Amino acid sequence: xxxxxxxxxxxxxxxxxDIANALSIVRPQLGDRAGVALYRLLRLVALEDxxxxxxxxxxxxxxxxxxxxxxxxxxxxxxxxxxAISIGVVQVPxxxxxxxYVDVYECVTCSxxxxxxxxxxxxxxxxxxxxxxxxxGKVTKAKEMTCIGGLGHDSCGVEVLM
Ligand SMILES: [Zn+2]
Numbered sequence: 276x277x278x279x280x281x282x283x284x285x286x287x288x289x290x291x292x293d294i295a296n297a298l299s300i301v302r303p304q305l306g307d308r309a310g311v312a313l314y315r316l317l318r319l320v321a322l323e324d325x326x327x328x329x330x331x332x333x334x335x336x337x338x339x340x341x342x343x344x345x346x347x348x349x350x351x352x353x354x355x356x357x358x359a360i361s362i363g364v365v366q367v368p369x370x371x372x373x374x375x376y377v378d379v380y381e382c383v384t385c386s387x388x389x390x391x392x393x394x395x396x397x398x399x400x401x402x403x404x405x406x407x408x409x410x411x412g413k414v415t416k417a418k419e420m421t422c423i424g425g426l427g428h429d430s431c432g433v434e435v436l437m
Pocket of ligand 1: 385423
């Protein structure tokens with residue numbers, strides 16, 4: 276009995292958590308919505324507290340791996356996902372074979388913040404890079420060029436080069 280309790284509480288044991296399992300949400304009273312505050316506190320305060328300024332690079336890699344593994348095969352499906360999970364109001368003003376530019380208005384990570392003098396939305400940039408790489412099969416690299424809460428722009432602009 277004691278051994279079972281130890282095994283169940285050891286965070287190094289147990290199964291890997293895949294996307295489908297993480298998105299199995301059963302909250303009869305609260306549903307599948309939580310405040311933007313929860314995500315921001317995790318991404319901008321807690322993560323930066325532990326990793327420091329490297330949090331941005333970590334967030335980019337996390338977003339890119341996730342974007343590659345979502346099973347998205349069409350740009351329209353990605354835009355629908357962004358709307359479904361309220362990442363922001365997403366527009367794609369540039370779409371060429373070698374370059375894509377994405378504007379995120381009302382960005383979940385940063386919209387409304389007092390500018391802090393650096394870009395903040397590396398997770399979103401990585402996510403876009405990963406999804407575009409999955410769709411096109413080309414190696415991508417994305418960079419956040421403008422940022423609402425980081426630098427005071429109107430949108431968080433992500434440039435993806437292939
Ligand atoms: Zn942003």
